[in-house]
Amino acid sequence: MSDAPGFPGADDISVRRASRAAVAETSEGAQELATRTTTPPAELRREVGAVLRIPEGGVVDAGDVDVERPTDETMIINMGPQHPSTHGVLRLMLELDGETVLRTKPVIGYLHTGMEKTAEELTYVQGATNVTRMDYLSPLTNELVFSLATEALLGVDIPPRATWIRMLFAELQRVSSHLMWMATNGMDLGSTSMMIYGFREREMVLAFFEKTSGLRMNHDYIRPGGVAADLPDGWEDDVEVICDTVLRRTYEYDELLTGQPIFRERMEGVGNISAQEAIALSVTGPILRSTGVAWDLRRAMPYLEYAQLDFDIIVGTYGDNFDRYAIRLNEIRESIKLVRQIVERMPPGDYRVQDRKVTPPPRARIDESMEALIHHFKIFTEGFRVPEGEVYVAIESPRGEIGCYLVSDGTSKPYRLHIRGPSFVNLQAVPTLMRGGLIADAVAVISSVDPVMGEVDR
């Protein structure tokens, strides 16, 4: 760092020492993007994309990789973790040649709070409150995958009404998550009116969640054994209002964005990825579907009662930003279609399983039954025991496949809980999406991946 003449305190040795110490403390060392000469060849080949040719049957041609490229032609710049358009605390390091991005490396972990370790200290009853904080834009999906995994090990069947309530909430969650994405994507591209509209519509959905579960986010509503509470009186009307309003407004978004020349110019042909690359990189969700692969776990490996419902899987053709935008916009419409079918077919009955070993008894029973009091006390202090075993459960979150690998050793706390976060895996596609593009499109590309850092870092 050169001393700028006239900069106050530039000659002060203590200031310089302090700034050097600050640099050392924030360094992520080998996790950062290194220059070409200091990067090992295998790593460099991966970063410039040569490795992805392996799945296509070719061989890595080492000659393709310009290892010896002089470093004074390129520049490594840092973006984030504090940047308004990085959706939280994502840090990207980019190697640039002029305005063209050559290599990209996401540096993550700034939001790591050890949630998988925490989960080992919490009972299955408390577990949902932990996992719901991972993907904070679709908390109900996290709760759902955790509950399904726990129930698979327990071997309990939940009542039909609970299943249909779960589907209703999963689809409303998809609507709210995609609305949030529409809002932030609009903001990233300079369309601040879209941001206001997206947040406005999302708030309607969240208001319904609050009415039912008591909270706008991090609900702890879907629990092992069912859901926490029955739907409130008049819920059909609330849901109908949400469906009507949001559906009508999606056509307003069409007018605002879809046909707008500046918006299309910035989205079309930007951030391309092929189906082969997406599958090889384990990418799922709208990014995989944008390449034309009609892969949706709700259809391909149905869970809950999705097999009974009628909906379309939206796919793209080119695998670019615009395809991902169009997929998310149309998935809002498909989810509304699903919500309407669910409202029509919502069965009566219990909203949680009536197994006293899993579900606490109703409050009124505690006053009159010793047994009920014991069950209540046991469930909330020790929790219920889950038989030994392991299971991997995967469902379709708004961002892709969210998986839960759960290992039980027969006690009331998970022995190991691993959440396969779609954002964590999808971030691996960012270097591919960025490669050869312009630095000005970087923000649009990050936005189209839709990473939620709470889930990436867990």
Added chain:
Amino acid sequence: MTDPAPRAAAEHAAAGSSPPEVPRAQGRWTSEIGFPPRDRYHELVESYKASGFEQLSDLTAVDYLTHPGRTLPAGVEPGRFEVVANLLSLSSSRRVRVRVQVPEDDAVVDTLWDLYPGAEAMEREVFDLFGIRFLGHPDLTRILMPEDWEGHPLRKDYGVGRVPVQFKEAPGPR
């Protein structure tokens, strides 16, 4: 689309996967599980890939330090760690899980990155949180924890709740 399962099962019998009798979830979420020895792990995953499992859904690990008596199929020597890979076949909508035992004194296993480039971040995460090394991984560095962090947090002998936070002037551990 032909079902790759029967052919795969025959092939895998040689590579070390056996019909497991371990406790497992029933119903919708069951899947075939392979238990290869460590030196056949890469080979088994490669044969699964050849039989139509195009995507690596998930790769993680479990530290069985405090749960040594778990049920494993006959002939599988339990190790302290277990690396678990979940493979997905998009063409036939099937999943398969590969569980490989990794001993404590030599926590090394082959990388799957050459088969599935998507294993890159997942194996880095396992290295970071469990300290299991992956032979042949291009960039095996920490991914979630800070670079100068000591220890691997998801190991069972790594304490919880008593670690001072890294910010300056924070009160010491309780």
